Amino acid sequence: xxxxxxxxxxxALRAGGGFGLGLAFFLIVVVLVPFxxxxxxxxxxxxxxxxxxxxxxxxxxxxxxxxLAVDWEDGALDLLATSPLPLEGVVAIKAxxxxxxxxxxxxxxxxxxxxxxxxxxxxxGPLVVSLALGTPALSMIGAFGAALTVGIKRGxxxxxxxxxxxxVPTLIFGAEAARRGAEGLETGTPLLLLAGITGCVxxxxxxxxxAVLRVNLR
Amino acid sequence: xxxxxxxxxxxxGGLAILAGVNFTLSPGAALVLRGPNGSGKTTLLRxxxxxxxxMAGEISGAEDRIAYAAHADGLKAALSVTENLGFWASVFAGxxxxxxxxxxxxxxLASRRAGHLSAGQKRxxxxxxxxVTGRPVWVLDEPTVSxxxxxxxxxxxxVRAHLAAGGMALIATHxxxxxxxxxxxxxxxxxxxxxxxxxxxxxL
Amino acid sequence: xxxxxxxNPVKFLRLSERVLPxxxxxxxxxxxxxxVWGFFFTPDDFRQGSTVKIIxxxxxxxxxxxxxxxxMLVASxxxxxRRHHVSALAARAAAPVGIVMTLIALVTGAIxxxxxxxTWWAWDPRLTSFLILFLFYxxxxxxWEAIEDPDSAADLTAILCLVGTVFAVLSRYAVNFWNxxxxxxxxxxLDKEENVADVFYFPLLVCIAxxxxxxxxxxxxxxxxEIRVRRTRALIARETRTTDLHAEARDA
Numbered sequence: 001x002x003x004x005x006x007x008x009x010x011x012a013l014r015a016g017g018g019f020g021l022g023l024a025f026f027l028i029v030v031v032l033v034p035f036x037x038x039x040x041x042x043x044x045x046x047x048x049x050x051x052x053x054x055x056x057x058x059x060x061x062x063x064x065x066x067x068l069a070v071d072w073e074d075g076a077l078d079l080l081a082t083s084p085l086p087l088e089g090v091v092a093i094k095a096x097x098x099x100x101x102x103x104x105x106x107x108x109x110x111x112x113x114x115x116x117x118x119x120x121x122x123x124x125g126p127l128v129v130s131l132a133l134g135t136p137a138l139s140m141i142g143a144f145g146a147a148l149t150v151g152i153k154r155g156x157x158x159x160x161x162x163x164x165x166x167x168v169p170t171l172i173f174g175a176e177a178a179r180r181g182a183e184g185l186e187t188g189t190p191l192l193l194l195a196g197i198t199g200c201v202x203x204x205x206x207x208x209x210x211a212v213l214r215v216n217l218r
Numbered sequence: 219x220x221x222x223x224x225x226x227x228x229x230x231g232g233l234a235i236l237a238g239v240n241f242t243l244s245p246g247a248a249l250v251l252r253g254p255n256g257s258g259k260t261t262l263l264r265x266x267x268x269x270x271x272x273m274a275g276e277i278s279g280a281e282d283r284i285a286y287a288a289h290a291d292g293l294k295a296a297l298s299v300t301e302n303l304g305f306w307a308s309v310f311a312g313x314x315x316x317x318x319x320x321x322x323x324x325x326x327l328a329s330r331r332a333g334h335l336s337a338g339q340k341r342x343x344x345x346x347x348x349x350v351t352g353r354p355v356w357v358l359d360e361p362t363v364s365x366x367x368x369x370x371x372x373x374x375x376x377v378r379a380h381l382a383a384g385g386m387a388l389i390a391t392h393x394x395x396x397x398x399x400x401x402x403x404x405x406x407x408x409x410x411x412x413x414x415x416x417x418x419x420x421x422l
Numbered sequence: 423x424x425x426x427x428x429x430n431p432v433k434f435l436r437l438s439e440r441v442l443p444x445x446x447x448x449x450x451x452x453x454x455x456x457x458v459w460g461f462f463f464t465p466d467d468f469r470q471g472s473t474v475k476i477i478x479x480x481x482x483x484x485x486x487x488x489x490x491x492x493x494m495l496v497a498s499x500x501x502x503x504r505r506h507h508v509s510a511l512a513a514r515a516a517a518p519v520g521i522v523m524t525l526i527a528l529v530t531g532a533i534x535x536x537x538x539x540x541t542w543w544a545w546d547p548r549l550t551s552f553l554i555l556f557l558f559y560x561x562x563x564x565x566w567e568a569i570e571d572p573d574s575a576a577d578l579t580a581i582l583c584l585v586g587t588v589f590a591v592l593s594r595y596a597v598n599f600w601n602x603x604x605x606x607x608x609x610x611x612l613d614k615e616e617n618v619a620d621v622f623y624f625p626l627l628v629c630i631a632x633x634x635x636x637x638x639x640x641x642x643x644x645x646x647x648e649i650r651v652r653r654t655r656a657l658i659a660r661e662t663r664t665t666d667l668h669a670e671a672r673d674a
Contacts, residue, residue: 075290
């Protein structure tokens with residue numbers, strides 16, 4: 001399992017795209033927001049938590065279609081399926097690697113982009129905490145979607161259609177926590193609910209993802 | 219322990235393609251599958267490897283003992299030859315990669331990226347992977363594609379060494395590898411229209 | 423004789439041919455009676471005026487939108503556990519009907535909401551949940567369409583349906599948490615206290631019965647179509663195989 005994680009991280013580093021593209025996309029989305037709603041500082045401050053959450057979510061979605069497709073195309077997935085690793089573990093590790101290369105950098109960069117959107121000082125902590133709690137669920141749900149669409153040519157659009165509705169609860173609780181934080185309200189409840197969702201997703205989703213992957217491999 | 223296939227029916231796209239296949243593979247033995255294109259060799263191999271569910275019959279002794287190699291080698295272009303091999307060695311918790319590098323004459327290429335290899339070199343690397351899995355049953359689908367004569371001989375030597383060490387091999391191939399292997403022609407096992415036990419049978 | 427016998431496509435077709443006329447008839451009678459009764463022979467609501475009468479379309483379609491998904495869930499479970507093809511095809515057949523029911527519920531809701539709340543759309547929990555349900559339906563149907571092998575498609579969509587159900591329920595609670603709404607309470611419930619007044623209640627029940635019959639008829643009919651498509655496919659496959667073998671025998 002560790003070898004697989006290390007390999008995936010190494011590949012993401014060497015291929016270059018892994019870290020960079022998602023972050024660049026996140027930056028561009030955030031930069032475009034003031035152009036579309038106007039530069040008024042008060043308005044930006046109010047929508048900043050939501051925009052940052054939505055931007056992070058879309059940046060996460062961007063790289064999902066390559067999550068399993070690369071290994072599918074070059075045959076590595078067949079070989080992994082016949083290896084001693086359980087397929088559930090393979091999918092979970094893939095999701096972890098995706099989170100480390102996409103989710104984690106987004107979490108780290110979000111406060112910097114918060115400055116661009118005039119995010120109130122009180123909002124930085126809850127924003128980072130909610131993103132850190134929520135993005136692992138985004139990666140794991142995304143891995144399920146990638147497993148569903150792995151055999152389909154040009155499955156990227158379908159992947160988005162399948163995954164985005166599944167992102168709703170995570171987005172609601174995550175953005176709610178960030179918003180409450182920015183308004184100086186109590187954030188404990190949404191954060192706990194968010195952590196609950198992430199925990200359940202991490203525990204159960206690998207089984208669903210491995211089940212659909214087995215169907216797609218045969 | 220033998221690998222035994224009894225009365226196996228395999229399916230492609232919901233239709234039975236081979237029916238009533240029987241064979242036994244004992245330690246030290248190889249079995250070569252023959253048959254025209256589309257006759258179901260790949261499907262049979264994938265089923266034995268456990269990648270596809272079987273439709274009827276039984277396969278025993280194959281679970282967790284198979285190293286599978288097909289048309290795609292599962293190589294990562296961005297990783298070097300040693301890194302590619304080392305990855306599979308650690309996934310399978312297999313032996314060190316030195317023997318494999320030597321057997322397929324990959325020493326000189328060891329630090330080169332897999333993406334910069336020629337088709338034949340990639341194939342050699344893909345086959346070298348079999349040796350680092352440490353698994354006794356090699357299931358190979360057209361292993362000699364894009365190999366030159368010298369490489370084919372190299373491969374045959376590796377298979378012979380594997381068999382001599384008590385391993386087994388199930389190979390679908392068109393060319394003669396010069397192995398002392400039994401040959402199984404799959405053509406007679408073709409599923410007939412009458413005994414189509416396909417997934418759609420219920421609808422007839 | 424067990425219920426599972428109807429998992430055999432041929433038996434299922436025979437049964438559905440016998441039952442379908444009754445279902446179509448029941449749907450037509452109940453809908454005509456219920457809608458005419460509801461539209462012309464009930465008083466206007468003292469607060470909502472005549473707009474209240476859209477309830478006879480809105481509530482039954484909303485009910486069926488949820489029940490259709492529930493039926494798909496049960497059918498998917500049966501497919502996963504017992505591998506009955508009819509079950510998978512019934513789930514596939516129900517999805518577009520569910521989409522239309524969801525759309526009817528959303529559109530009639532908007533038409534009702536405009537005079538009542540002064541807006542076509544509000545991000546009320548119930549409305550939002552239905553919109554999310556609509557998205558789940560779209561994804562489900564799109565996945566069925568995208569996969570060629572029918573058995574793989576059945577497996578994948580069945581698992582998507584299970585996972586989707588969990589997330590749809592989660593979304594329902596998340597949405598409640600996120601916004602308290604404008605929508606009135608349930609129109610119907612088993613403890614009578616919060617029900618709508620009797621004058622509206624009985625025609626509404628007739629309309630719901632009509633929608634149930636209509637749904638069953640549509641699903642049975644569409645399942646029959648799906649079964650025939652699969653049957654054609656199987657026959658063509660057998661035919662091709664036989665022709666091939668004959669050709670080979672001649673050559674040999």
